[in-house]
Amino acid sequence: MEMGRLLYEGKSKKVFETSDPDRVVVRFTDEATAFNAKKRATVAHKARVNCAISVRLFREVEQAGVRHHVVEQRSETDLLCERVEIIPVEVVVRNVVAGSFARRYGLTDGQPLHRPVLEWFYKSDALDDPLVGDDAVVCLGWAAEWELQFMREAALTVNQVLTAFWAEHGIDLVDAKYEFGRQNGRLLLADELTPDGSRLWEQGTGRPFDKDVFRKDLADLSETYRELLGRITGG
Ligand code: 5GP
Numbered sequence: 001m002e003m004g005r006l007l008y009e010g011k012s013k014k015v016f017e018t019s020d021p022d023r024v025v026v027r028f029t030d031e032a033t034a035f036n037a038k039k040r041a042t043v044a045h046k047a048r049v050n051c052a053i054s055v056r057l058f059r060e061v062e063q064a065g066v067r068h069h070v071v072e073q074r075s076e077t078d079l080l081c082e083r084v085e086i087i088p089v090e091v092v093v094r095n096v097v098a099g100s101f102a103r104r105y106g107l108t109d110g111q112p113l114h115r116p117v118l119e120w121f122y123k124s125d126a127l128d129d130p131l132v133g134d135d136a137v138v139c140l141g142w143a144a145e146w147e148l149q150f151m152r153e154a155a156l157t158v159n160q161v162l163t164a165f166w167a168e169h170g171i172d173l174v175d176a177k178y179e180f181g182r183q184n185g186r187l188l189l190a191d192e193l194t195p196d197g198s199r200l201w202e203q204g205t206g207r208p209f210d211k212d213v214f215r216k217d218l219a220d221l222s223e224t225y226r227e228l229l230g231r232i233t234g235g
Helices: 046-063 099-105 134-141 145-168 223-231
Strands: 003-009 015-020 023-028 033-034 041-042 070-073 079-084 089-096 112-122 171-183 186-190 198-202
Touching: 033 112, 046 070, 046 079, 046 112, 046 145, 089 145, 112 134, 112 145, 112 186, 145 171, 145 186
Parallel strands: none
Antiparallel strands: 003 015, 015 023, 023 079, 033 041, 070 079, 089 112, 089 171, 171 186, 171 198
16 A cells, blocks of 8 residues: 555654555654643654554454554554544543643542543644533534544543553553544544553552653653553563
């Protein structure tokens, strides 16, 4: 399959057309950004590590029956994916209080939630991805009612699968952000499943293995991500 023109350049990924109009190549890059790209850096090995983690996690959720956009891995950094229209709503599922949830409600990071909390955020760099309610999402035409219902169920399933997966590797899945896309009237889990879009804390120590390391300058992100990959591949 031929690679075509660059369709979209995100903060840490590029998306290329292919000779198949229904498929794209998603290429991970070594760029790291935080705070809506106000903080940036190049992080050695990040592309290949996030690509490998993403492939592994998409495989896990597939086994639980969640349909997703990844077709196959093409190279260390490239995934052949179904071409989808991304729904402009991020789905965040939280198991433990952290980040914007802690700030919004005046809570301390680390407090467990007795059931997962699901939140919607409108994808808008100009507005810094604001929290939105179901009614606004539907009324403003960002997603249909059935799509919200589908995304809620799928995101909670993914949360369950990935919580179990990470726990097997001694890590707590604190929270994560998921994105979905439309293709021919169906919804697929899309984007990436990586430590860039999740909070992952080592059980027992609370040591973060995610992008908070970069956001808060806690350690070397490249080494942290490689150690995380090593834990799941046994390397
Ligand atoms: P929070 O709302 O606490 O900032 O983020 C909740 C979770 O969703 C965290 O795991 C965070 O990494 C992820 N997340 C939220 N928004 C974004 C985003 O725009 N990009 C990425 N990569 N992750 C996000």
